Amino acid sequence: MAAPVSTRLAFASKTAQLVSCKTRVPQVVTCAGLKLWKVPPTFEGVEFPEERKLRNLEKVPTYPFGVRPPKMFKDLATIRGAELVHNRLLYNQYGIIALSGAFLRPGHIDMIRLNINKKLDVSRMFAVWRIDPPWKPITKKGQGKEWAKEKVP
Numbered sequence: 001m002a003a004p005v006s007t008r009l010a011f012a013s014k015t016a017q018l019v020s021c022k023t024r025v026p027q028v029v030t031c032a033g034l035k036l037w038k039v040p041p042t043f044e045g046v047e048f049p050e051e052r053k054l055r056n057l058e059k060v061p062t063y064p065f066g067v068r069p070p071k072m073f074k075d076l077a078t079i080r081g082a083e084l085v086h087n088r089l090l091y092n093q094y095g096i097i098a099l100s101g102a103f104l105r106p107g108h109i110d111m112i113r114l115n116i117n118k119k120l121d122v123s124r125m126f127a128v129w130r131i132d133p134p135w136k137p138i139t140k141k142g143q144g145k146e147w148a149k150e151k152v153p
Contacts, residue, residue: 046091052126054113057133059106071139078136079103086130104134 063069079101089095096112116127141147 048126049128052122053117053120054127054129056113057106057109057129059133059135061133061135069137072137074138090128090130103136106134109134 060069081101082099083097087097120127
């Protein structure tokens with residue numbers, strides 16, 4: 001669909017003004033200088049583990065034969081907040097530290113693992129889990145069940 005004639009004329013006059021105006025080109029003066037960069041640290045003393053990528057964490061822990069897994073309720077008081085035990089970096093390089101508490105599900109952990117392993121250069125890097133596998137056996141209401149309703153006699 002074509003634009004109205006008045007719009008086309010206004011647009012043409014604006015472009016004519018832009019083309020006809022003289023613009024100044026900024027002049028850049030380059031100068032050479034001596035750069036004294038710090039020598040990057042060498043990591044010759046760091047021992048790399050055999051498995052350098054993050055392994056897959058278990059979604060459900062394995063129980064011995066005859067032991068039934070426990071069932072629990074949500075218990076939102078277990079979301080504690082900042083980590084109390086593993087809150088320092090072991091290798092003084094780089095890490096992810098949670099500042100507030102939340103429930104991590106296996107899908108979240110798997111997404112973290114896939115993204116870190118994708119960006120990991122195995123020839124010079126490695127990654128280590130310092131968390132337990134997230135598992136909490138929260139029961140859900142069965143499919144097809146309805147919540148309690150008022151009974152009308």
